Amino acid sequence: MTDIPLTGGRPTADLRIVETRVYRGANIWSYDRSVHLVVDLGRLEEFPTNTIPGFTDNVLQMLPGLREHTCSRGRRGGFVERLNEGTWLGHVAEHCALALQQVVGHDIRRGKTRQVKGKPGHYNVIFGYVDEQVGLAAGQLAVRLVNHLVEADPDFDWEAELEAFIKRAQRTAFGPSTQAIIDEAVSRDIPWIRLNKHSLVQLGQGVHAQRIRATMTSETSSIAVDIASDKDLTTRLLSAAGLPVPKQDSVRTADQAVAVANRIGFPVVVKPLDGNHGRGVCLDLLTDDDVREAFEIAREQSRRGSVIVESFVTGKDYRCLIIDGRMVAVAERVPASVTGDGTSTIEELVDLANADPRRGVGHEKVLTRITVDDAAIERVRDQGFEMTSTPDAGVTVKLALTGNMSTGGISIDRTFEAHPENVEIAEEAARMIGLDIAGIDFICPDITQPVRETGGAICEVNAAPGFRMHTHPTIGEPQFIAKPVVDMLFPPGATSRIPIVAVTGTNGKTTTSRMISHIFKGMGRKVGMTSTDGVVIDERLTIRADASGPRSARMVLQNPRVDFAVFEVARGGILREGLGYERNDVAVVLNVAPDHLGLRGIDTIEQLADVKAVLVEAVPRDGHAVLNADDPLVRAMRRRCSGQVVWFSMDEPGSEAREMIDAHCRRGGKALILAPSERGEMIVVKHGRREMQLAWTHLLPATFGGKARMNVQNVMGAAAAAFAAGAPLHDIRQGLRTFSTNYYLSPGRLNEVEVNGVNVLVDYCHNAPGMRALGDFVDRIGESLAHDLARPSRIGVIATAGDRRDEDMRDLGRVAAQHFDVVIVREDQQLRGRQRGEIAELVAEGVREAREGGARCKQVEIILDEIDAVRHAMSRANRGDLVVVCVDQHSRVMAELEDWSNQAQAGSASNDDLPLADPDFVPPAEG
Template sequence: MKSKDIKFLEIRYLRGPNIWTYRPVIEALVDIGELEDFPSNTIPGFHERLIALLPSLIEHRCSYGERGGFLRRVEEGTWAAHMLEHVTLELQNLAGMPGGFGKARETSTRGVYRVVVRAWHEDVTRSCLYAGRDLLLAAIKDQTFDVAGTVERLADMAERKLLGPSTGCIVEAATAKDRRIPAIRLLATGNLVQLGYGARSRRIWTAETDRTSAIAEGISRDKDLTKTLLKSCGVPVPEGRLVDSAEDAWDAAEDIGLPVVVKPSDGNHARGVFTNLMAREEVESAYAAAVVEGSGVIVERYVRGSEHRLLIVGGKLAAAARGETAKVVGDGQSTIDELIDSQINSDPRRGAAEEFPLDIIALADNPVARLEVSRQGFAPDSVPAAGREVLIVRSGNHTDDVTDLVHPETAATASLAARIVGLDIAGVDLVCEDISQPLDGQRGGIVEVNAGPGLLMHLKPETGQPRPVGRAIVDELFPNGDDGRIPVVGVTGSFGKTTVARLIASLLTLSGRHTGLASSDGLFVHRRCIANGDNANWGGAHRLLMNRAVEAAVFENGTDSILSEGLAYDRCQVGVITNVEAARHFGRYHVETPEQVFTVLRTQVDLVLPTGAAVLNASQPMLVEIAPLCDGEVIFFGLDAALPTLVEHLAQGKRAVFVRNERIVLANGANETEIASLKGIPLTNGGRTDYQIENVLAASGAAWALGIGPEIIRTGLQTFTIA
């Protein structure tokens, strides 16, 4: 099998809705060469070798629709391109990207296929595709392949490039079927995400939003200032003060009364926080460690009990978690370090990466844990007696969900603390012995109010139920079912797209909306050109959707752009198809038949929202066939009111736009409104240019679908000219 190979002829990243699916995909043009003559069942031992390399392929259902379906296809005989699709998807799954869409389709060239897989991130999916090819060839040629090392490399790449868990859960909640708020990642890496489009969009960065005040965030970082503000408003906080030396720290401890806590005044993630300190040497040692973690040190009263993290979103309690106490038990042979590794760090939920809910504990890097161990008479290399319990961390990760236990007064106090600091989303840390009781009776208190709190503890608690914190944040950002959408219009077809898009944008502007237009004539915002040249592409549309001044957007979408890039928006209010001349599209991106042209053009109709409309040319049989695929309304247009499609459509009480007696008519069933004479519309050359009349009808139908009234449409048609 040495001569057998799989070659990538071309790889395209379709970063938005496309002919395959609503989601971004990688589309690879793959030449399997001689393997076209060698389906899987003709390669001795291949089935067994593939299973040995990737046993989890058993979960792939494939065309049989049942567990093991894909491997059954392999055993019966299938081709390398189909197997490449499944192997790539499984490598993505093992790297932490579960599920996903996949297809493998022949082209007219023998042995050449289009392999399509869901792309969670372009770089990661490309790497999975290449690794999938190498793994598949190794199985075909009976060669070794390092699956574990490959998956580890891919998982590391995914961790670095994909959204973090906090941002990811918010985006997932926003884009869920019951909200369908669009999401745009504003950077290729990192967690800055825009939810919604244009003027109605909001932005998040992990658990911070565009309403998270910089002043409030600054206050939260200053622990002493936070305590001062909270105390002044009657919120219970532990007594304490800033100190400037180890000696001053001990003086403060004596004034407050032992035990005390020593911590940085502006630290985070509990670094450098020493609790339950009882002796001078402990206080002074803690000061030396805490001072390097921040710009100052606070000594405050030690509050007995467990630490709790209350997540406050928009003034309401969204979730609450209780902190863990980490301990080891001696076996008479292992050191403290070894016991930590075997009894604590062996927990699969612990890791250094953000997606792990629990942290790795290493005494060498954790002065708080070292002090706790030394207070019990041990060093990292000490060997505790068998059965001896050693406390490692008094208060660490918040692992137990206690949301349902929080006393209403305590929840109200935490909410007040967030409002005093000024945070829309806050992680309020409080210490008490019983979270189900008010704080006052147990001398509990709030010790910190944090901006940008981690959400993973609430998504993956050790005990108790996960909480929908992403949904709570989305509901706060977009209340009352708001979907963050502006009117989006997509225009495609074989010709006339540019003119129709420009006319629709002009009508939207005339209606009072600050309108963006991405067309082959340029990129425009409110009639001002901000980029010359062809912008009828993903990049031009993306710029408008990011522009927070844009209140409505019109996009010209050529079939080449749909096939090579995908569309920039997930759904649209109006989708227009001007006309079809199938031969114009043949020979590009492997489009060779009218059926393939149909597949490309239907992409625009597939994206119409249930509350929106498709505006289609009634004289085109292909577009009449596409019409039932629209989730929303269909508005037909045509030059002749007697077109059978128009007659039937109107008989059903639906909307259409047509010409009668040289006048444009908007008809809703039997109700008709004449809006303008063709002779008064410059674009139609006095009613003598049929293709321009169709363009006017298409734009009028789109404007009508957008709720623009007849008077404005009339004025817009009569004043629009092409420069």
Template sequence: MKTKDIKFLEIRYLRGPNIWTYRPVIEAIVDIGELEDFPSNTIPGFYERLTALLPSLADHRCSYGEPGGFLRRVQEGTWPAHILEHVTLELQNLAGMPGGFGKARETSTRGVYKVVVRAWHDDVTRSCLHAGRDLLLAAIQDTPFDVAATVERLADMAERKLLGPSTGCIVEAATAKDRRIPAIRLLATGNLVQLGYGARSRRIWTAETDRTSAIAEGISRDKDLTKTLLQSCGVPVPEGRLVESAEDAWEAAEDIGVPVVVKPSDGNHARGVFTNLMARAEVESAYAAAVVEGSGVIVERYVRGSEHRLLVVGGKLAAAARGEIAKVVGDGKATINELIDQQINSDPRRGAAEEFPLDIIDLADNPVARLEVSRQGFAPDSIPAAGREVLIVRSGNHTDDVTDLVHPDTAATVSLAARIVGLDIAGVDLVCEDISRPLDGQRGAIVEVNAGPGLLMHLKPETGQPRPVGRAIVDELFPNGDDGRIPIVGVTGSFGKTTVARLIARFLTLAGQHTGLACSQGLYVDRRCIAQGDSANWGSAHRILMNRAVDAAVFENGTDTILGEGLAYDRCQIGVVTNVDAAQHFGRHDIGTPEQVFTVLRTQVDLVLPTGAAVLNATQPMLVDMASLCDGEVIFFAADPDLPTLVEHRTQGRRSVFVRNGKVVLARGLDEQAIVNLEGVPLTGIEPGSGQVENILAAAGAAWALGIAPELIRTGLETFTIT
């Protein structure tokens, strides 16, 4: 089998809704060559080699709808393109991207297939696809393949390129079925994300939002200023002050009374924070380590108890976690460093990457832990006696959820602290012995208020209940069920798309909406041209959706855009299909039948929101058949008011647009309203028989569905000219 090969003829990234699914996918055109004559059950030992390489394929259901279904197909005989689909999905799963959509379909060329897989990230999925091909060929040709190394490489790439866990949980909450707020990633490899479209959008960057002020963030970084503001408002904070030298640090410690804490004045993530210091040597050593972590050093009273991180969102307590104490127990053989690796760092929840809730502890890079160990009379290479406990760190990782234990007074206090600093989302660090009791009685205190807090500790606590902190942030950004959407109109069909799109944009502008338009004649905001030339594509539409000055958007969508790029929006208010001439679309992207054209054009109808409408040409049987696919209302249009489809539609009390006695008529059921005489519409004088009347009706129907007043529709039609 060594002469057999699998070649990628083309790989397309469909960035948005497409003929396969609502989600972004990679569509690969795959040539399996001679393997077309060798289904899987004819290759000796292939099944055994494939399952040895990827035993987790046993979970794939495939067409049988049950675990093991896919491998059953492999045993019975299936083709490499189908197997490649499943192998790619499984490599994504093993690399940390579980689940996902997949398809493998024959093309009109023998041995050439379309393999489609859910794309979590273009680069990552392409790499999984190529790795999947290599693994599959190894199983076919009986050659070695290092699955572990491949998965490690893919997982590392996914970690670097996908959204981090804090940002990801917010996006997941926003796009959930009960919210359906659209999300746009604004940086290819960063955590800057736009939720919603246009003027109604909001932006997040990890756990910061476009409401997180620079002033508030600056205050939170200045620990001394934060303490001063909190103290002035009656919030309990530990006594302390800024110090300027090691000697000054000890003088401050004497004034305050030991034990004390030494920490950077503008540090974060607990770096350089030394606690429970008693001796002058400890304080001075801590000062030397803390001063390199920030621009100044604070010495303050040591507050007894456990460190807690309380998350405040929009002035309300959303979650609370208690910090851990990390320690090792000697066995009389291993060094402190070895015990840390064996007993602490072996915890699967620990790691350097952001998705790990706990940090790796390395004494070489952690002066706080080194000091803690040395205070107990040990060095990193010391060997504690069997049974001897050695404290490594007092706090720093928050592992236990205690949200339900927080005393109401304490919850109110941390909410007040966040408001004083001015943060919409804050991580408030609080130390106390019992979080279920008020702070006053136990001399508890707030030690820090942080902007951009990590969320993973609340999503994956070691003990206790995970908290829906992403949802809390989304509900704060989009209250009362707001979905962050602006009216979007998508226009597709065989002819007339540009004219219809421009007309609809004209109506919206007349209605006072700042309107973005991406069509084959250019990219526009209101009547200002931003870019000339063909802009009926994903990139131009994406620019409109990111524009926070845009109140409404109109997009022309040709079949090449749907097939080659996907659509830029997830759902739309209005979907217009002007007409269909199936033969016009044959020969592109392997489209060769009316049924395939139907599949392409229906994409626009599939995206209509339940509150929206599809505007369809009633003279076209194919488009009439699409009506049942629409989640929202259907408005038919046709020049002939006596067309049977229109008559039946009207008897059901539904809306339609047609021409009667030379006038454009908007009809709801049997009620009719004539809005304009066609003789007064400039478009009708252009190339009689060119379909302009149908274009007028389609645009009028879309405007009506958008709630635009009939008199504005009339004005738009009477003043619109093609330039």
């Protein structure tokens, strides 16, 4: 490490978090989910770790796991070396956050710390996470810990803070059963999404999605669950199938319970009709008084107030796990107990057992802590002891009657010892109840012997049985029972993912996304699409909002109708949350131009290109990146792609882009190019040395006879994406031939309407690069428009978003002035931090500057309200003129234009009745 000058003095606890972000997918820092903290070191920038006495020893004492961190050295202990040599405390906070997550069992090792450019003492601290809330809490506690080690805080109790952190992690963690299924799904590359704060999880995407809640699945029958919950009905069904079950009856009063017990014969068991986890179960009852007392205990745990009285079957307690009709595991359940050592009391033995790190509260760990309640004390007394008694060495004292894991019991794996006849009985019981995943409880002397011969019986059938007694047995080999669950939901060879095409770029994203969606809709696919207009599911707009972010993408992936996804991905969403998914099969990058610079640390166009390249980095080895070869910044993204690159280019033969494409195709690559001829331009698909004609550009409605060059680019990007996604050429051709920029297929994107002889274009253009493309189109069609008196005039209604830089706003005005005779500047409804009128004035400044330089524009006006600006533009236009409206709320604008047309047709406001406007006239006030 390079020595840095110190200003003297002592370090103070100045480390603080300036900004927090959570990336829920691939992002500019990492390929996976990450927490991003921007921290300010303050004076600690002057104090690396080797200048703070005792810092390294103290942090290693509090978090011993840091000794295992390799850091950049790539070997165990690498981070300790960095601490001893001297590293900055932002880097230490990163590793502490990782170590804290490792304490709670989250195997996370991804992290990096980088200085914020231009801000001394500020650092970007990035680290991975499994659970979002745990990751955030780890980052916050790591910063507090570092500050405490720099300058002791008397209010900071490390042991208490660590315990609170562990408990918080346990509250949000999946249970052992859910986690086992998720781990198996991940190992098979099946994506998953947590749908709530508990155990509801979606495996797979779209039409292939399956849901689980603990060990209940999408295939679990609700009727079967109801039957299993009714123990009386369960027993009657099993008995009707000839399966061994105890004699029983359901009762609602204590007198009825006594009567049933006397009828079936003592000893008996009393338990709630619809209980679970062994709560309220009383065994081996020998007298009427025992039955009356047990009835009250069982009724408290019964949701419907009914209680079961059944004959007591003696033997050991076994749980047979049946998945998809087959037995996959058997465990012997031993009730909670302690074994005497001759010196410790029963109470001390319980504390010693609960100190086992495998024991926790409820189902949070593989074993549950033994709870000493009144029932446990009574059970101890029945065996002749008190809690303060000291049993002899080797003497076992039971604290519960049932062997449920939830009451502190242990399990012994007996999977390969079960007799085949017993296995057959358990499988038949699951089929009779109708459960896809069932826990069959046997009571019998020995599971290795047929229960029909030894006198055993099925005492319960459980829906949603816990897995931890099988995956983490106290004694014996663990059984990997999550595999048959995932096999049931996703049989070998079944698909769990839907194809994802993601589109980004400075301009053209929405139109290209709509084109791709239209192509695949024509092929019969149920397409889910996100764009700046909203979320569209199978041609229905389900959410009207700017849906180009990660949350909207996840909404599409959760929809069970969708079998193909097309995502418009904007810069803002990537910077805010990353991608909303793990990877995309096809990434399309149309262009990179200056826009939204100066936001979230993106100050240059090269940095903006890095943001958009996240989509390319999210392409798997069997995926494709569709890149615009004409854009140098997009061209450079090919190095970040793990899959294949499909190029598209509008450049002439002999250009740098075309030469690169030719070399690419000679190596067997794919590309789309424009082949000019006397008849027009032909889009040609190249695959290796083969060339296939796709379509004439001038015959595609969206290109306006080839004049809308930006849409020619969008068409090529869409065609290349569809080709990469496996669409046949004839389907691509048909999709492009039937896609037009009418308002129904492409609202707000180059919609052409005629209002009383005035040609109107409605588009979303909001930045200077987009205005150049739109202006080129206006120039191409402007002179061809018919006009009886003179050349047609062009009126532009323009605006931009408030989060652009001042110079970007002026640049929009400069470009617009080159293409319009009259520029009317309006403002969006959302000003994004600007004052009303400020944006319009900056744009107008650019127009005036261009006018002084000889631009086409002769007049600029400011009308802030969008509808007022549209009305003013239409009132100024003559027949044959061209009005271009750059919209914010396209539906309101189109409704206004329709009203304008209807009023004229009704005779109330026709152009013949209006005075002819002169757009070249400059009023004296404009000067």
